[in-house]
Amino acid sequence: MSETQQATINTGATSEAAARGGVLVVGSANMDLYTRLDHIPVGGETILGSPIWTSPGGKGANQAAAAARLGADVRFVGRVGDDEYGQRLRQGLLDAGADVSLLRTGDSPSSVALILLTPDGENSIIVSPSSNQHVSPADVDAAWQPGQPAVGAVVCQLEIPLATVVHASELAQQHGARFVLNAAPAQELPADLVGRADPLVVNESEAEFLLGTTSEAPSHTPETLVRGLLELGSRSVVLTLGGDGAAVGVNGGGFRHVTGFPVPVVDTTGAGDAFVAALVTRLVAGEDLFEAADYANVVGALVVQHEGAQASYPDAAEVEAQIASQN
Numbered sequence: 001m002s003e004t005q006q007a008t009i010n011t012g013a014t015s016e017a018a019a020r021g022g023v024l025v026v027g028s029a030n031m032d033l034y035t036r037l038d039h040i041p042v043g044g045e046t047i048l049g050s051p052i053w054t055s056p057g058g059k060g061a062n063q064a065a066a067a068a069r070l071g072a073d074v075r076f077v078g079r080v081g082d083d084e085y086g087q088r089l090r091q092g093l094l095d096a097g098a099d100v101s102l103l104r105t106g107d108s109p110s111s112v113a114l115i116l117l118t119p120d121g122e123n124s125i126i127v128s129p130s131s132n133q134h135v136s137p138a139d140v141d142a143a144w145q146p147g148q149p150a151v152g153a154v155v156c157q158l159e160i161p162l163a164t165v166v167h168a169s170e171l172a173q174q175h176g177a178r179f180v181l182n183a184a185p186a187q188e189l190p191a192d193l194v195g196r197a198d199p200l201v202v203n204e205s206e207a208e209f210l211l212g213t214t215s216e217a218p219s220h221t222p223e224t225l226v227r228g229l230l231e232l233g234s235r236s237v238v239l240t241l242g243g244d245g246a247a248v249g250v251n252g253g254g255f256r257h258v259t260g261f262p263v264p265v266v267d268t269t270g271a272g273d274a275f276v277a278a279l280v281t282r283l284v285a286g287e288d289l290f291e292a293a294d295y296a297n298v299v300g301a302l303v304v305q306h307e308g309a310q311a312s313y314p315d316a317a318e319v320e321a322q323i324a325s326q327n
C-alpha cells in the first residue's frame with residue numbers, strides 16, 4: 001500500500017461524513033479598501049497612492065463566496081453593520097450564491113480592511129474588525145437548530161473571537177462534520193482546537209508561529225513544518241506555499257508536495273481564501289485531501305491573475321477548463 005493510499009484511508013471516515021452535507025463558513029466579513037503604491041512606506045514616510053477602490057472581502061466571506069461560486073451549498077455565519085458596507089457585503093455573498101440567512105446585522109459598524117498593493121502583486125493589510133468582534137457562539141448555534149440543512153464541513157478562520165471558533169469546532173465534532181481551520185491571522189491556539197482541525201490550513205509564516213520556529217532554522221522545509229504541526233495533534237495539515245503549491249500531510253498517514261505552476265501575478269489578495277474554499281468544496285464532494293489540494297492549487301493560481309478578492313473568484317467551469325488545458 002502506498003503512502004498516499006494509506007493517508008486516504010486514514011481520512012476516509014471524515015470525508016464520508018463531510019459528503020453528507022453542505023459547507024458552513026463561520027467568519028469575518030470586511031469591506032476592502034484598496035490602493036496601489038510604489039512601495040510600502042517606512043516609519044515617518046508619506047507617499048502618494050492610487051485612488052481608493054472598494055470590494056467585498058474578509059477571510060470568512062471570501063471563503064464562503066469562493067466555495068459558492070465553485071458549486072458548494074454554502075451558508076455563512078457572521079456579522080455586518082447597519083450601513084452601506086454591510087448591505088454590499090451581504091449582496092456580494094448573495095451574488096456568489098451563498099445563503100446569508102445566518103448573517104446578522106448588528107449595532108457595530110461593518111469591518112473594514114485597508115489593502116496596500118505593490119507592483120509585484122503582494123499586499124499588506126490593516127483590518128479594523130468592528131462587527132467581526134461580535135460574531136458569537138450563539139450565532140453558530142443557530143446553524144444547528146431544527147430544520148436547518150445538514151452540515152458536512154465547518155470552516156473557520158481567526159478574524160473573529162477565538163471563543164466562537166472553539167465553539168464552532170465543538171459543534172462540528174458533536175454533529176460529525178469535518179472541521180477545517182484556516183489559522184490566520186496567526187495567534188496562540190488551544191491544543192484541543194488544533195486537535196479537531198482536519199485539516200489545519202496555514203502558510204509558512206503561520207506555521208512557524210505555531211511551532212515557534214523561523215525560516216532560518218537549519219531543518220526548515222515544508223515537510224518538517226507539516227510534520228511538526230501534525231505532532232501538535234492536528235488530524236491533517238495543508239501548508240500553502242504560494243507559487244510553489246502546497247504541502248499536505250495526514251496524522252498517521254502520508255506526506256505529499258502539490259507542485260505549483262508559474263502564472264503572472266496581478267494581486268494575491270484573497271488567493272489563500274479561495275484555496276481554502278476550493279479545498280473544502282472538494283472534500284464535501286467526497287475527494288480525499290490530496291485530490292482536494294490539487295484542485296485548490298489550480299483555483300489559487302487562477303485567482304492571483306486578477307485584481308481583487310471575491311471579484312476574482314472563478315466558477316467550476318473555469319477551473320475545469322484550466323485543468324483541461326494543463327493536461
